Amino acid sequence: MILVGELSLWVAVLMAGWSATVSFAGGGLRRPDLVASGERALYAAAAFVVLAAAGLWTALLTHDFSFKYVASFTSANLPKAYTISAFWGGQAGSMLFWCLILGIYSALAVATSRRANRELIPYVTGTLAVVLLFFLMTTALGANPYERLDFIPPDGRGMNPQLQNPGMAIHPPNLYLGLVATTVPFAFAVAALITRRLDAEWLGAVRRWALVSWFFLTIGITLGMWWAYVELGWGGYWAWDPVENASLLPWLTGTAFLHSIMIQEKRGMLRKWNVTLVITTFLLSILGTFITRSGIIQSVHSFAQSPVGNWFAGFLVLATIVSAYLVSTRLHDLEATASLESMVSREAAFLYNNLVLVGMAFSVLWGTLFPIISEAVKGNKITVGAPFFNQVNVPLGLLLLLLTGVGPLIAWRRASVSNLKRQFAAPALAGVAVGALLFALGMRNAYALVSYTLAGFVLATIAQEFAKGVGARHRMYGESLPMALVRLVARNRRRYGGYVVHLGIVVLFCGFAGNAFKKEVDVTLRTGESYAATDPFGHEWTFTSQGVSEYEALNRFVTAVVLETTRDGKPAGLITSEKRQHVDSRGVPTFEPSTEVGLRESINMDIYVVLAGVTGEDQAELRIAFNPLVWWVWFGGAIMALGGLIVMWPQAQRRGMQSGYAAVLEPQHDPAEHAGVER
Amino acid sequence: MGAAMDRRRFLTSAAVLCASAAGSTRLLAQGTSMDGDGYLPVRLPPKPGAAPSMTSNERDALERQIACPCPCTLDIFTCRTSMPCGFSPNLHRDVMALVEGGYSGDEIMHAFTEVYGEHILMAPKREGFNLVGYVAPFAAIGTGALAILMMLRRWRRDGGDQPTPATVDGVDATDDELARLDAAVRGDGR
Numbered sequence: 001m002i003l004v005g006e007l008s009l010w011v012a013v014l015m016a017g018w019s020a021t022v023s024f025a026g027g028g029l030r031r032p033d034l035v036a037s038g039e040r041a042l043y044a045a046a047a048f049v050v051l052a053a054a055g056l057w058t059a060l061l062t063h064d065f066s067f068k069y070v071a072s073f074t075s076a077n078l079p080k081a082y083t084i085s086a087f088w089g090g091q092a093g094s095m096l097f098w099c100l101i102l103g104i105y106s107a108l109a110v111a112t113s114r115r116a117n118r119e120l121i122p123y124v125t126g127t128l129a130v131v132l133l134f135f136l137m138t139t140a141l142g143a144n145p146y147e148r149l150d151f152i153p154p155d156g157r158g159m160n161p162q163l164q165n166p167g168m169a170i171h172p173p174n175l176y177l178g179l180v181a182t183t184v185p186f187a188f189a190v191a192a193l194i195t196r197r198l199d200a201e202w203l204g205a206v207r208r209w210a211l212v213s214w215f216f217l218t219i220g221i222t223l224g225m226w227w228a229y230v231e232l233g234w235g236g237y238w239a240w241d242p243v244e245n246a247s248l249l250p251w252l253t254g255t256a257f258l259h260s261i262m263i264q265e266k267r268g269m270l271r272k273w274n275v276t277l278v279i280t281t282f283l284l285s286i287l288g289t290f291i292t293r294s295g296i297i298q299s300v301h302s303f304a305q306s307p308v309g310n311w312f313a314g315f316l317v318l319a320t321i322v323s324a325y326l327v328s329t330r331l332h333d334l335e336a337t338a339s340l341e342s343m344v345s346r347e348a349a350f351l352y353n354n355l356v357l358v359g360m361a362f363s364v365l366w367g368t369l370f371p372i373i374s375e376a377v378k379g380n381k382i383t384v385g386a387p388f389f390n391q392v393n394v395p396l397g398l399l400l401l402l403l404t405g406v407g408p409l410i411a412w413r414r415a416s417v418s419n420l421k422r423q424f425a426a427p428a429l430a431g432v433a434v435g436a437l438l439f440a441l442g443m444r445n446a447y448a449l450v451s452y453t454l455a456g457f458v459l460a461t462i463a464q465e466f467a468k469g470v471g472a473r474h475r476m477y478g479e480s481l482p483m484a485l486v487r488l489v490a491r492n493r494r495r496y497g498g499y500v501v502h503l504g505i506v507v508l509f510c511g512f513a514g515n516a517f518k519k520e521v522d523v524t525l526r527t528g529e530s531y532a533a534t535d536p537f538g539h540e541w542t543f544t545s546q547g548v549s550e551y552e553a554l555n556r557f558v559t560a561v562v563l564e565t566t567r568d569g570k571p572a573g574l575i576t577s578e579k580r581q582h583v584d585s586r587g588v589p590t591f592e593p594s595t596e597v598g599l600r601e602s603i604n605m606d607i608y609v610v611l612a613g614v615t616g617e618d619q620a621e622l623r624i625a626f627n628p629l630v631w632w633v634w635f636g637g638a639i640m641a642l643g644g645l646i647v648m649w650p651q652a653q654r655r656g657m658q659s660g661y662a663a664v665l666e667p668q669h670d671p672a673e674h675a676g677v678e679r
Numbered sequence: 680m681g682a683a684m685d686r687r688r689f690l691t692s693a694a695v696l697c698a699s700a701a702g703s704t705r706l707l708a709q710g711t712s713m714d715g716d717g718y719l720p721v722r723l724p725p726k727p728g729a730a731p732s733m734t735s736n737e738r739d740a741l742e743r744q745i746a747c748p749c750p751c752t753l754d755i756f757t758c759r760t761s762m763p764c765g766f767s768p769n770l771h772r773d774v775m776a777l778v779e780g781g782y783s784g785d786e787i788m789h790a791f792t793e794v795y796g797e798h799i800l801m802a803p804k805r806e807g808f809n810l811v812g813y814v815a816p817f818a819a820i821g822t823g824a825l826a827i828l829m830m831l832r833r834w835r836r837d838g839g840d841q842p843t844p845a846t847v848d849g850v851d852a853t854d855d856e857l858a859r860l861d862a863a864v865r866g867d868g869r
Contacts, residue, residue, distance in 0.1 A: 232761055233760065234751075234757045234758065234761040234762070240752070339834035340830070341834075351827050355820065358823070363819075363820075366812070367812075370812045374803070374808065374809070380797060381796065382800070382803040382809065383798050384812070387801050388801075388813075612759070
């Protein structure tokens with residue numbers, strides 16, 4: 001199987017090359033036989049990539065240490081789950097994993113779109129094949145997981161202990177599923193530009209795949225934050241690390257696209273902008289991969305410096321030039337068919353939303369690259385850390401939160417004063433009430449106050465929309481309120497799924513704002529000694545050391561401290577924090593010691609304990625942190641993903657017209673939502 | 680680029696882009712390792728009759744402004760308890776010694792910059808070329824906002840006379856009226 005896999009990688013290269021060549025030739029020469037051959041070759045390439053992946057998994061699971069990759073990232077005593085996840089734990093394996101996802105996505109995209117997009121499909125196939133060919137060539141020549149060692153070591157080096165975490169086992173695949181999915185919209189955009197078929201035809205498929213990308217990126221980023229929080233032990237979940245930023249960039253532009261595409265669908269506007277966003281999102285995902293894999297920017301996440309960085313740089317430049325050429329020579333075909341009528345309209349609100357999202361993407365990219373730019377200009381290094389990013393992105397984030405509430409409620413074309421009053425009076429009141437209440441309760445942090453005020457406003461807009469829709473169905477069809485809610489969402493998944501995503505954003509921002517009240521302290525405790533502290537909610541806590549213990553586990557030596565805690569004098573359980581020294585099967589240390597955080601989670605606050613070290617026999621050096629509302633960040637991410645799933649879920653074709661006046665005025669919408677729900 | 684760009688102009692621009700990209704790749708920076716090999720002590724003699732210049736909370740806040748030279752991208756306060764880092768525990772000890780020696784926050788930051796360069800600051804100083812870094816995001820967003828404004832004005836000037844078709848938003852009816860209308864058009868009496 002391993003040999004089959006090794007050979008399959010090279011066969012996949014040939015298949016992708018053939019597919020790219022004959023697909024473009026078939027499209028240009030209008031030869032259906034060549035086009036069909038290109039499609040079949042792409043399916044074959046995908047199948048051979050699957051075989052190549054199966055071969056590597058076999059090598060990992062059978063501990064074949066003759067392969068450098070297997071010996072570098074696994075050991076005989078590595079738990080099986082992590083042996084499987086070692087596939088994407090290193091540079092070469094993760095490259096093959098990227099190829100695997102891209103191969104499957106490409107085959108799926110072509111198979112599901114070949115009938116509906118006959119004119120585009122040769123170029124879609126060709127573009128997908130070119131990108132797949134690039135990744136396969138980079139894997140085969142630049143970072144081949146099938147590279148063999150001159151000798152067979154008795155055991156492997158093992159996996160970095162910080163990667164031995166369930167979050168890390170599932171976070172990268174989700175991120176890759178999101179990043180790779182940006183290739184499909186890019187391929188459709190290229191095909192539409194080449195064929196000059198820039199009407200709404202290409203948007204259907206693009207939107208689906210853009211949603212797939214957004215969905216997996218949302219899950220991947222949230223899981224990445226969770227992993228950083230529970231595993232790295234620095235007490236936070238987002239450090240504006242270049243690699244974190246690299247995953248955020250395509251999410252920001254992808255989110256902008258999912259909003260602006262609505263304007264093109266409804267009004268035929270922003271066509272240049274949308275095609276640019278699709279291309280930019282793909283290029284940013286490649287740029288992110290370049291940053292991660294080239295070692296050009298300092299990051300704890302980065303793979304070691306390797307020649308694949310040069311491959312990515314070349315591909316990025318080439319893709320940018322080709323895309324820019326295609327867009328710049330098709331500007332006439334991308335003229336809008338309608339124009340904006342008012343600055344107070346949903347179109348305008350979506351434009352502002354795009355401005356903020358793309359502005360955030362620019363500022364994140366700028367901050368990430370500024371150390372390089374500064375070194376090029378001034379010749380000396382600088383650090384661009386969290387203070388810089390927060391200064392720009394916190395106000396922009398709050399502006400985005402405000403627009404999250406404004407956009408969906410404001411009318412298309414031109415909002416009247418009565419529309420604005422009707423839609424925004426109650427939510428604005430709710431927001432102000434939340435802000436005033438928190439101020440009265442003693443909250444004085446300006447950013448947090450603004451965050452919660454805006455969160456109250458947006459939450460009220462969402463509640464108002466659901467209440468109107470459910471109420472209308474209840475009155476019109478006599479449905480019970482729960483049934484009306486289910487049918488309201490089910491019959492207009494795109495709209496109400498979008499509101500669920502917005503609800504997730506609100507919860508997420510509440511979690512972010514909780515960070516303003518974080519408290520942390522360094523203490524040293526001997527066995528039996530206690531430390532007392534007051535949390536941000538005013539509760540009194542004590543932490544009493546139960547002593548330091550040392551023991552061996554499966555593949556590590558563990559030093560642990562156990563703290564007994566009380567909250568307002570009542571027992572609140574034990575918290576254990578560990579330092580782990582991982583070893584190979586011969587007991588030889590493999591990596592630097594890692595931290596296992598002691599965590600007591602609850603909906604309003606986490607207690608986060610890090611064992612920094614042990615001095616003497618039993619003197620534990622600890623950092624204890626009270627982290628308010630962190631759980632809301634995970635919950636917000638989950639709600640956003642759920643909303644994305646609702647939006648993506650296929651809508652069954654309904655019999656006949658759904659509703660008379662709704663069909664006449666706006667055919668795509670549910671009758672109930674128009675009965676009292678502003679659009 | 681008001682109209683479609685011709686091929687020659689495009690290729691010229693692309694060549695310039697490639698040339699600048701090729702030039703800039705030589706300047707890419709490399710990070711340090713986590714083993715603390717490049718650690719340089721930041722030490723000054725205590726001031727005469729020195730007393731601690733700040734509280735432990737203030738010292739923690741100061742440490743949050745000092746970047747750890749390891750690849751963690753964190754400050755030394757955050758890094759030192761979480762990462763297997765050879766820098767941050769030593770730099771923390773240096774900060775503690777300087778605080779005990781009576782040095783103010785500004786003096787301590789200056790001492791660190793003298794030894795490690797500007798790279799040791801979590802955010803660059805707001806001076807000289809660094810200002811470009813701080814201003815550029817806002818300038819870009821401002822330019823974008825201006826572009827939207829100009830586009831809106833142009834669109835309104837060009838298309839202001841277009842009739843506005845009826846939309847649901849334009850229907851100023853009660854819920855019951857809309858429900859009756861819905862039932863009537865559907866014809867199913869519901």
